[in-house]
Amino acid sequence: MAQLKKLYMAGKLEDLEKMTTIPESGNKNMKMLLNTARKLFHNAEDYRRNGDQELAYISYMKYFNMLSTIRKKSDYAQNKGMVREVLGDTGANRRIMDTLERISDSLSKRYEAQMPVNVNLNSTLISPPSEPIDDKSNLVTASEAYANLGIISCEALFQRMQQQSVLVMDCRSSADYEVSRLTYSCAFNVPEELITPGMSAGRLQARLSSSAKASWASRSVKESVVLMDWNSKEAQPADNTAIATLLDILKNWDPDVTYRAPIQLLEGGYQHFIMMYPTHCTNPSVQRPQQNNNVIDTIDDIEYPSISDITMKEDILNAEDSKDKQRPSINRANKPTTLRTNEPAHQNYQFQEQINPINEIMLRQEELLEKAQINDMLLDKESKKWRLLHADGETLTGGNQELNYNLLQLESKAEDYKIENCRLRDKLKRYKEEQPPQELQNYDETTKQIESKIEERLKLDERHELERLERERQLAIARSAKRHYKPPTEPAAPPAARVSDESPTSPFHEIRESVPFEQEPINSRPLYDRATKPRNERTTAVETATPRIRDFSPIIGQNRRGLTGLKNLGNTCYMNSILQCLSNTRQLMEYCVSNKYKNYISRQNKTNGQIIEEVAELLKVLWNGQYKCVASRDLRYVVGQYQKIFSGVDQQDSHEFLTILMDWLHSDLQTINVPPKQEINRASDKAWLEFTKSKESLILHLFYGQIKSTVKCVTCQMESATYECFSNLSLELPPNSNFCHLNQCMDMYFSGEKIHGWNCPTCKTKRDAIKKLDISRLPPVLVVHLKRFYADPSNSGAYVKKQNYLQFPLENLDMKPYTARAESRTRTPKTYKLYAVSNHYGTMEGGHYTAFCDNDGRWYKFDDQVVSTLDSSNVVSSAAYILFYTWLPPMHLAE
Secondary structure, three states, X not given: OOOOOOOOOOOOHHHHHOOOOOOOOOOOOHHHHHHHHHHHHHHHHHHHHOOOHHHHHHHHHHHHHHHHHXXXXXXXXXXXXXXXXXXXXXXXXXXXXXXXXXXXXXXXHHHHXXXXXXXXXXXXXXXXXXXXXXXXXXXXXXXXXXXXXXXXXXXXXXXXXXXXOEEEEEOOOHHHHHHOOEOOOOEEEOOHHHXXXXXXXXXXXXXXXXXXXXXXXXXXXOOEEEEEOOOOOOOOOOOOXXXXXXXXXXXXXXXXXXXXXXXXXXXXXXXXXHHHOHHHEOOOOOOOOOOOOOOOHHHOOOOOOOHHHOOEHHHHHHHHHHOOOOOOOOOOOOOOOOOOOOOOOOHHHXXXXXXXXXXXXXXXXXXXXHHHHHHHHHHHHHHHHHHHHHHOOOOOOHHHHHHHHHHHHHHHHHHHHHHXXXXXXXXXXXXXXXXXXXXXXXXXHHHHHHHHHHHHHHHHHHHHHHHHHHHXXXXXXXXXXXXXXXXXXXXXXXXXXXXXXXXXXXXXXXHHHHOOOOOOOOOOOOOOOHHHOOOOOOOOOOOOOOOOXXXXXXXXXXXXXXXXXXXOOOXXXXXXXXXXXXXXXXXXXXXXXXXXXXXXXXXXXXXXXXXXXXXXXXHHHHOOOOEEEEOOHHHHHHHHHHOHHHOOOOOOOHHHXXXXXXXXXHHHHOOEEOOOOOOOOOHHHHHHHHHHOOEEOHHHHHHOEEEEEEEEEOOOOOEEEEEEEXXXXXXXXXXXOOEEEHHHHHHHHOOEEEEEEEEEOOOOEEEEEEEXXXXXXXXXXXXXXXXXXXXXXXXXXXXEEOOOEEEOOOOOEEOHXXXXXXXXXXXXXXXXXXXXXXXXXXXXXXXXXXXXXXXXXXXXEEEOOEEEEOOHHHOOOOOEEEEEEEOOOOOOOOO
């Protein structure tokens, strides 16, 4: 047996026992349970032989738990012979139990031995810092300790790669290395098939290829050396692994080289690095070769052993109706927002609710009134402008649309402040009902002042609402008149007065005439290469287009990279909003700006690679730091060729545009071949393969996930599962609520729903069933769409907008509660951070889109061609329509 591995999973046997439970599986057939038990036993034996007592203990315990489940089965008596044949007789299991007891005794002694008896203050052991985490000295100590352990994180390795200071030795097999590897120039392959115990560094070097020998020779001059395999997680890997042998060779059998720093292993290996930095790998879709060590793969499909385990949608709605929905503080910047909380976000108030609620309400009211008064001033100023223009009949002219858009945003803020004011009123009312009269007397004067200001604010809000309704009424009249207005026919201009290439059929004729925020001379028609028109799909790959001349109509001005605005080309704010959110998706931006996308363009699809080309060229202009704003005419024209609704001047839905654009971009880049696996056991993997057709793309790797839909029969408890891929989640907003939290929407979406008349394959008849959704594959970029628009049956099915104020976290969005059982056990991060928001202001009759985006830690507002700074406390608003979250680390574009 191999040398015992160091303890790493627990500090005592009781903690280890918590990991030995198995899913409830009594409703599974005997053959499946026996196969699972047999796998558990074989895994336990392998772990024991490799010296991993902790994993061996867990697997043996799971084996006996599964054996207990088998013996409780109603058909156990009929299948005793099969059980004995597969798992052995009583004597065999007694011997297994003896082995388990020996391992248990050994672990107990080892855990006891590693527990410190006395704490030596002068010990060289590193203790958890008692000072705050931001103490720099503590950070340095912790970092040094981490390095001394011989482990380096993916983030730290990526930083060294950017500095070109590290040599990476990839000791996976040569076949795996050819399929996918780092794009880093100082990384090379030391194939595992060449690494054998007992060899020296010189002998290993002689076996390497000529190119690898050159990289091998640089190990003495690089500041650090990092070893990498598929998934090593600790500084002392198992002795029988290639990475452990290579580490031993470099440490003990490389006498001619003095390393500048201790050799380290990459934590999580290449498998984890792919998830963190997919754009820095040649084929990020690759997966680690299957190893038969997932102890409960055969029962992963047991999602909900009992109907009672499923939370029903009606239970959530009833619970929410009975809850007191509190609106958080207006200032959300001073405390990290958490997902599942209704507590105020202002850190200074965090203990005052228990001490002095009245003072807390007063302080929040002062903060609210200060912001609301500023908004009132701006709203009154814009309203006066609007009234003057309306008197002249010019409120719908192109040049004045910006004023309408500003009013929509100010009105939306006013509505948010109104909700906050009502929440303070309700909070004060509850406090007065709950407190004894003598307590209220102490704050009688303060309470009256608060109530007076609340009522005064409500009257002002009522006036603003009446003004808004009057503006909407007048705008509706103006729109109706404009629709029915037929301009007189003008005589045709003489040929000499017309620009030779400007005709009514020009693709830019309608666009230029409708641009509201810029005046263009008639002869400024963009130079556009007609070769960008959709080509015949049978065009050969040899054919090449003439050089493209694009017209971005830039406004020159030095700017911070990524902060260039987009001109409104006639109700194209929906498009601008989405493009800015995608522009601030750093992995996609870097992929386009660095021209990596050119290696993966498909010319065999409907769009012929033109969408990704136009998006990439636009992103390059947005990130060159030379322009205040640009126009996306070329992209808009190409998009309009494939979807006519995007070519006109009518307002469109940004979510519809995003969904279609994602599909196009994926199709344009779907050229990454995924080698077929010899055996695919999991149904989710089979469904994923059917969706991708063994061809993947960066868009797929970033934005696409997978939903598992489980249907469970109420009568026989039989489960059926199907899988569907998604690029965004569309969540309903709670009904009858003007304020809600994102987790409420998530809970509703991933709750159970009753369905009737389901054809149960076990019962062979129609049954009532429960349908439940879970995420079986989380994407690195999670896009959440809020279903604000719905058909109102009380209004002849006309679409109306829900104006709910949705509280959502800027950080720490935990998606683990919504993942399927198999996905919850993977190393994929489950916690997300917000980096962009697409906002919609107004109603179905008239609206405007903007984007809020995080650019290197600072938030900015992208309002068409105008880009301005944004306080993080203003990111959350009732205008939020599409949320962009990611767990990927931030990337900085190279200068």
